[in-house]
Amino acid sequence: MNSVNLLKLIAEAREDLRKSEQKVADFVLANPNDVIHMRIVDLAAEAEVSEPTVVRFCRALGHEGFQDFKLMLAQGLASNTNFEQFSLDSKDTVSEFKEKIFDSMIGNLLNIKEQLNPETLEEAIDALANARRVEFYGFGASAPVCTDAAHKFHRLKVSCTSYSDPHMQAISAVSLDDRDVIVAISQTGRTKDLLHTVKLVKETGTTVIALCPSGTPLAELASIPIHIDLEEDKDLSTLMSSRVLHLVVIDVLAVGVAMKLGPGLVDHLKTIKRSLRSLRQNDKRPPVS
Amino acid sequence: MNSVNLLKLIAEAREDLRKSEQKVADFVLANPNDVIHMRIVDLAAEAEVSEPTVVRFCRALGHEGFQDFKLMLAQGLASNTNFEQFSLDSKDTVSEFKEKIFDSMIGNLLNIKEQLNPETLEEAIDALANARRVEFYGFGASAPVCTDAAHKFHRLKVSCTSYSDPHMQAISAVSLDDRDVIVAISQTGRTKDLLHTVKLVKETGTTVIALCPSGTPLAELASIPIHIDLEEDKDLSTLMSSRVLHLVVIDVLAVGVAMKLGPGLVDHLKTIKRSLRSLRQNDKRPPVS
DNA sequence: TTAACTTTGAAATTTAACTACAAAGCCGCA
DNA sequence: TGCGGCTTTGTAGTTAAATTTCAAAGTTAA
Numbered sequence: 001m002n003s004v005n006l007l008k009l010i011a012e013a014r015e016d017l018r019k020s021e022q023k024v025a026d027f028v029l030a031n032p033n034d035v036i037h038m039r040i041v042d043l044a045a046e047a048e049v050s051e052p053t054v055v056r057f058c059r060a061l062g063h064e065g066f067q068d069f070k071l072m073l074a075q076g077l078a079s080n081t082n083f084e085q086f087s088l089d090s091k092d093t094v095s096e097f098k099e100k101i102f103d104s105m106i107g108n109l110l111n112i113k114e115q116l117n118p119e120t121l122e123e124a125i126d127a128l129a130n131a132r133r134v135e136f137y138g139f140g141a142s143a144p145v146c147t148d149a150a151h152k153f154h155r156l157k158v159s160c161t162s163y164s165d166p167h168m169q170a171i172s173a174v175s176l177d178d179r180d181v182i183v184a185i186s187q188t189g190r191t192k193d194l195l196h197t198v199k200l201v202k203e204t205g206t207t208v209i210a211l212c213p214s215g216t217p218l219a220e221l222a223s224i225p226i227h228i229d230l231e232e233d234k235d236l237s238t239l240m241s242s243r244v245l246h247l248v249v250i251d252v253l254a255v256g257v258a259m260k261l262g263p264g265l266v267d268h269l270k271t272i273k274r275s276l277r278s279l280r281q282n283d284k285r286p287p288v289s
Numbered sequence: 290m291n292s293v294n295l296l297k298l299i300a301e302a303r304e305d306l307r308k309s310e311q312k313v314a315d316f317v318l319a320n321p322n323d324v325i326h327m328r329i330v331d332l333a334a335e336a337e338v339s340e341p342t343v344v345r346f347c348r349a350l351g352h353e354g355f356q357d358f359k360l361m362l363a364q365g366l367a368s369n370t371n372f373e374q375f376s377l378d379s380k381d382t383v384s385e386f387k388e389k390i391f392d393s394m395i396g397n398l399l400n401i402k403e404q405l406n407p408e409t410l411e412e413a414i415d416a417l418a419n420a421r422r423v424e425f426y427g428f429g430a431s432a433p434v435c436t437d438a439a440h441k442f443h444r445l446k447v448s449c450t451s452y453s454d455p456h457m458q459a460i461s462a463v464s465l466d467d468r469d470v471i472v473a474i475s476q477t478g479r480t481k482d483l484l485h486t487v488k489l490v491k492e493t494g495t496t497v498i499a500l501c502p503s504g505t506p507l508a509e510l511a512s513i514p515i516h517i518d519l520e521e522d523k524d525l526s527t528l529m530s531s532r533v534l535h536l537v538v539i540d541v542l543a544v545g546v547a548m549k550l551g552p553g554l555v556d557h558l559k560t561i562k563r564s565l566r567s568l569r570q571n572d573k574r575p576p577v578s
Numbered sequence: 579t580t581a582a583c584t585t586t587g588a589a590a591t592t593t594a595a596c597t598a599c600a601a602a603g604c605c606g607c608a
Numbered sequence: 609t610g611c612g613g614c615t616t617t618g619t620a621g622t623t624a625a626a627t628t629t630c631a632a633a634g635t636t637a638a
Contacts, residue, residue: 018584018585018586019585019586020585020586020587021585036360037357037360039624039625039626040625040626040627041625041626049586049587050586050587050588051587051588051625051626051627052586052587052588052627052628052629053585053586053587054626055626055627055628056585056586065626065627066625066626066627067356067625067626068326070360071325071326071359071360071363074360074363074364074367075363075364075366075367076367077364078363078364078365078367078368079367079368090548092548093407094407094410094411094414094541094545095407097541097544097545097548098402098405098407098410098541099402101537101540101541101544102398102399102401102402102537102541103402105398105537105540106395106398106399109391109394109395109398110391110395112391113387113388113391113392116387118382118383118384118387121383121387122383125383140440141437141440141441143436143440144433144434144436144437144440145433147432147433147436148430148433148434148532151429151430151432151433152430240537240540243437243536244533244536244537247532247533247536248390248391248394248529248533251390251394251529252383252386252387252390252391255386255390256383256386259379259381259386307615307616307617308616308617309616309617309618310616328593328594328595329594329595329596330594330595338617338618339617339618339619340594340595340596340618341596341597341617341618341619342616342617342618343595344595344596344597345616345617354595354596355594355595355596356594356595
């Protein structure tokens with residue numbers, strides 16, 4: 001759509017510019033946030049060039065003029081709130097690494113959102129909606145994800161369980177057939193025990209939906225692989241993000257299934273929420289606003 | 290920092306504006322993307338008011354002038370890739386509700402990121418880092434969150450468990466004392482059984498960290514309440530988002546504890562990751578790129 | 579070293595934003 | 609209902625900023 005990162009674009013174009021225009025580029029790259037509020041004379045002065053040069057610089061970058069350029073720059077800077085991968089520094093304050101963790105999480109969500117293929121999701125949703133029984137398999141950090149998924153699908157009145165014990169998985173797996181679906185969840189796509197179970201299941205003709213990185217053994221085995229590829233392993237980011245991403249993908253599947261099974265079910269999710277009220281205690285006093 | 294959502298701000302301020310300024314507001318709200326490239330005369334004409342009125346409109350919103358306003362608007366629109374709360378429509382395509390779910394998740398993350406108080410986090414991290422033993426309590430959708438949390442803190446060599454069985458909680462709770470910490474996790478902050486356990490625990494002098502909405506009984510009881518307040522309950526958003534938010538907050542706490550216990554531990558998280566390799570199977574063939 | 583071309587900036591021009599002020603509308607009080 | 613004070617809105621003029629023109633300075637190659 002538009003330039004996600006104008007600054008990067010300027011840096012790349014820098015080489016092709018004239019000498020004095022490069023001065024402008026350098027200043028803009030160094031002080032992008034200030035430039036937004038500058039007038040053309042100020043920028044010209046700061047970059048030690050003349051005003052027309054600034055205009056030529058803007059035109060060279062494909063903009064209408066100085067105003068247009070500033071507008072684009074403003075947009076670029078705003079969107080670019082740097083949801084980049086983070087690297088923790090042992091000197092970081094709480095506030096700093098809080099920011100980093102959240103931003104990296106958001107960055108990953110944005111990436112995966114783009115990456116997810118609607119057709120594949122549709123396929124998975126169809127399979128889940130028509131399944132006689134659904135089972136979720138995963139180990140380690142993925143075990144809680146499976147529990148959560150089962151919890152969610154229960155609410156949709158889907159018959160399901162989750163197992164994070166290889167023996168239980170194996171025992172259960174052989175009892176399934178082509179009317180059933182299993183969802184195998186793995187951050188690595190290479191967990192031996194999980195692969196073992198999936199191979200067992202495949203023999204029975206059961207549909208296998210996998211949430212894992214692409215190009216891994218699990219992805220190859222799955223009937224419907226949903227690829228979750230994170231940016232390369234910077235620090236702990238992967239470790240923390242992938243389970244959350246898996247959860248969100250499960251949410252998407254659950255909503256899809258709910259909608260397929262009939263619009264009433266979407267409401268059912270809400271109803272259950274209400275029925276849980278009885279397990280709650282209410283305040284005795286009015287809320288402190 | 291800056292206006293996360295200028296349009297919402299305009300909509301709110303609309304009431305306090307003069308009649309002709311409201312016309313401007315209406316046009317801006319209806320065609321925000323066009324306004325960016327408009328001159329003051331164009332906007333004045335479109336809104337059927339005079340130019341000074343447009344300027345007054347900008348000033349009323351607290352901006353320097355028209356240019357300044359346009360700049361802010363541009364920024365707002367760029368960042369505002371609408372991480373708004375969503376409302377599902379039964380006619381939505383997979384692709385559409387995928388977008389909605391992810392965006393709402395991201396919106397909630399952004400909100401909570403701002404909302405989290407670093408001092409409270411610091412306090413919680415201190416308590417966790419110095420605890421003899423840590424236990425995580427939660428029910429329903431929060432149970433998997435507890436499991437995940439325990440999993441994560443185990444990696445930090447912290448002695449911990451998670452219970453989602455009220456009896457187990459109660460039994461375990463009475464064995465704790467002021468050297469210990471429990472983390473109570475609840476989306477509602479009103480779950481009866483959880484409140485019961487927490488009251489038991491409090492008598493022993495154990496520190497109680499709570500992840501729940503503010504103003505709830507649980508938040509009142511906790512020694513260190515970490516407030517997770519989502520926007521009001523639009524559709525399913527809350528249901529889906531809060532557990533993810535809880536997970537991310539736990540991540541922040543875990544990283545904080547890791548850093549407190551010594552920088553070596555941050556590496557330890559990575560080491561464990563490597564040690565898990567033995568449980569994995571590698572590809573036999575080169576990856577299909 | 580000079581002719582052709584490219585790059586750059588000073589000054590003039592144009593354009594758009596802003597200000598001052600006056601007209602129109604609104605409200606309360608006689 | 610009419611009149612004085614107050615608020616709101618627009619007209620016309622002013623100022624400021626962006627853009628264009630054009631000439632000077634710099635660069636390259638024969």
